[in-house]
Amino acid sequence: MKEELLATFSNHFEKPLIDEIMEEGRLMEVPAGETIMDIGQYIRSMPLLLSGAIKVLREDEEGDELLLYYLEQGETCSVTMACCMGQTKSEIRAIAETDSRLVMVPVQKMEEWMAKYKGWRNYVFESYQNRLNELLQTVDSIAFKNLDQRLVDYLKKKVEVTNDNQIRNTHQEIAYDLHTSRVVVSRLLKKLEKMKKLELHRNYIQIVNL
Amino acid sequence: MKEELLATFSNHFEKPLIDEIMEEGRLMEVPAGETIMDIGQYIRSMPLLLSGAIKVLREDEEGDELLLYYLEQGETCSVTMACCMGQTKSEIRAIAETDSRLVMVPVQKMEEWMAKYKGWRNYVFESYQNRLNELLQTVDSIAFKNLDQRLVDYLKKKVEVTNDNQIRNTHQEIAYDLHTSRVVVSRLLKKLEKMKKLELHRNYIQIVNL
DNA sequence: CTAAGTTTGTGCCCTTTGTTACTGTGGATT
DNA sequence: AATCCACAGTAACAAAGGGCACAAACTTAG
Numbered sequence: 001m002k003e004e005l006l007a008t009f010s011n012h013f014e015k016p017l018i019d020e021i022m023e024e025g026r027l028m029e030v031p032a033g034e035t036i037m038d039i040g041q042y043i044r045s046m047p048l049l050l051s052g053a054i055k056v057l058r059e060d061e062e063g064d065e066l067l068l069y070y071l072e073q074g075e076t077c078s079v080t081m082a083c084c085m086g087q088t089k090s091e092i093r094a095i096a097e098t099d100s101r102l103v104m105v106p107v108q109k110m111e112e113w114m115a116k117y118k119g120w121r122n123y124v125f126e127s128y129q130n131r132l133n134e135l136l137q138t139v140d141s142i143a144f145k146n147l148d149q150r151l152v153d154y155l156k157k158k159v160e161v162t163n164d165n166q167i168r169n170t171h172q173e174i175a176y177d178l179h180t181s182r183v184v185v186s187r188l189l190k191k192l193e194k195m196k197k198l199e200l201h202r203n204y205i206q207i208v209n210l
Numbered sequence: 211m212k213e214e215l216l217a218t219f220s221n222h223f224e225k226p227l228i229d230e231i232m233e234e235g236r237l238m239e240v241p242a243g244e245t246i247m248d249i250g251q252y253i254r255s256m257p258l259l260l261s262g263a264i265k266v267l268r269e270d271e272e273g274d275e276l277l278l279y280y281l282e283q284g285e286t287c288s289v290t291m292a293c294c295m296g297q298t299k300s301e302i303r304a305i306a307e308t309d310s311r312l313v314m315v316p317v318q319k320m321e322e323w324m325a326k327y328k329g330w331r332n333y334v335f336e337s338y339q340n341r342l343n344e345l346l347q348t349v350d351s352i353a354f355k356n357l358d359q360r361l362v363d364y365l366k367k368k369v370e371v372t373n374d375n376q377i378r379n380t381h382q383e384i385a386y387d388l389h390t391s392r393v394v395v396s397r398l399l400k401k402l403e404k405m406k407k408l409e410l411h412r413n414y415i416q417i418v419n420l
Numbered sequence: 421c422t423a424a425g426t427t428t429g430t431g432c433c434c435t436t437t438g439t440t441a442c443t444g445t446g447g448a449t450t
Numbered sequence: 451a452a453t454c455c456a457c458a459g460t461a462a463c464a465a466a467g468g469g470c471a472c473a474a475a476c477t478t479a480g
Contacts, residue, residue, distance in 0.1 A: 058353070060350060136268065136302075139348060172457080180438080183460085184437060189458095357467070380426085390467075393469075396430085410428080412475080413476095
């Protein structure tokens with residue numbers, strides 16, 4: 001764990017801070033597909049992502065979902081942080097997109113380090129900024145773009161995050177993330193296939209040239 | 211200005227911090243409708259809202275707009291803060307919704323106070339949290355709700371923010387905020403009028419019972 | 421008062437997206 | 451081989467929302 005922490009965070013965190021994280025943090029290994037955090041849950045610790053990727057999504061009362069953004073190596077979830085600090089229930093669900101390793105840091109430490117370590121303060125701020133910007137992107141996407149473009153963006157991002165040109169998801173799963181229906185996704189994917197941007201196969205999509 | 215600062219922030223800020231704000235901050239009076247901050251601008255100071263209301267909106271490349279949220283008394287704009295800290299250009303536009311009074315605080319002070327005053331740190335964090343939550347609400351709204359409901363929500367919020375049961379806007383202006391067309395807004399407003407929820411007049415809308 | 425401009429109302433049609441229903445296909449199970 | 455089932459393709463239709471055109475009502479400038 002120490003090497004991973006150093007590799008991922010040594011440019012952000014001072015040495016003693018890394019030692020404290022080693023001390024106080026709890027390593028967590030999560031297989032792809034597992035829920036890390038759910039809506040309505042109280043959160044008592046904050047995740048630092050060592051490796052893998054996590055998808056963060058929003059759900060409304062009827063259970064309709066929408067993908068908000070992905071977290072990648074070295075990132076943390078500010079919405080979670082906000083819940084921690086405010087002692088409120090989680091507003092989002094987090095699911096491991098790929099097998100992931102995280103360090104869970106208890107909230108109390110989080111506040112303590114804020115006064116103690118400049119590196120931590122900056123990191124927490126940067127995280128907020130990144131999350132705000134990602135959310136703005138999400139808003140742009142759903143407000144200004146049509147589904148065609150959103151789907152293309154989604155596929156691109158997926159390739160980037162999973163580092164795999166084959167997207168191993170059913171059309172139904174994609175539909176959930178984009179908050180639309182399976183039929184619509186199939187339709188648009190077919191269109192993209194006709195444009196030679198990808199190839200459709202059973203249970204996976206081969207990305208050619210988006 | 212001192213009384214206003216005390217009235218608005220004394221529950222958040224320590225006395226010496228308020229004095230420093232008095233010292234370093236620049237009072238700004240903005241009439242309704244004026245742009246306080248625009249997209250692409252570099253920002254060197256952070257606004258604290260003493261009175262009035264500010265609407266924050268997003269714009270895409272084609273100039274299509276979308277209202278993100280309102281800022282009210284005692285609040286500040288985290289997106290702006292993020293721009294300050296990150297030294298990046300503004301991602302949003304801020305327009306005075308009503309006549310407003312703000313204190314502009316230079317960025318350097320902002321960072322200095324972060325280490326010095328717990329009250330400031332907490333305030334900055336709370337702001338981030340509030341803004342994140344508002345953005346999540348916005349996402350919910352555009353992702354999960356249809357225009358009928360969004361329009362009703364919009365009108366309700368407007369009444370609350372301006373503290374006026376008459377909404378003095380043209381249908382075109384409302385359409386911009388909701389990122390739709392004037393025709394559609396007129397249509398939906400007419401529907402609401404038939405439901406006795408409001409009365410339509412030239413240049414204003416009388417809210418009856420939303 | 422008249423002319424010009426602004427704001428709103430409305431009919432008609434189009435595009436995008438969602439829904440339903442049915443079909444086909446390949447893989448797994450027995 | 452027979453069956454089942456998850457997944458994908460597709461047609462047909464429905465609904466929401468956007469665009470255009472034009473009319474009506476009201477406001478303002480001259």
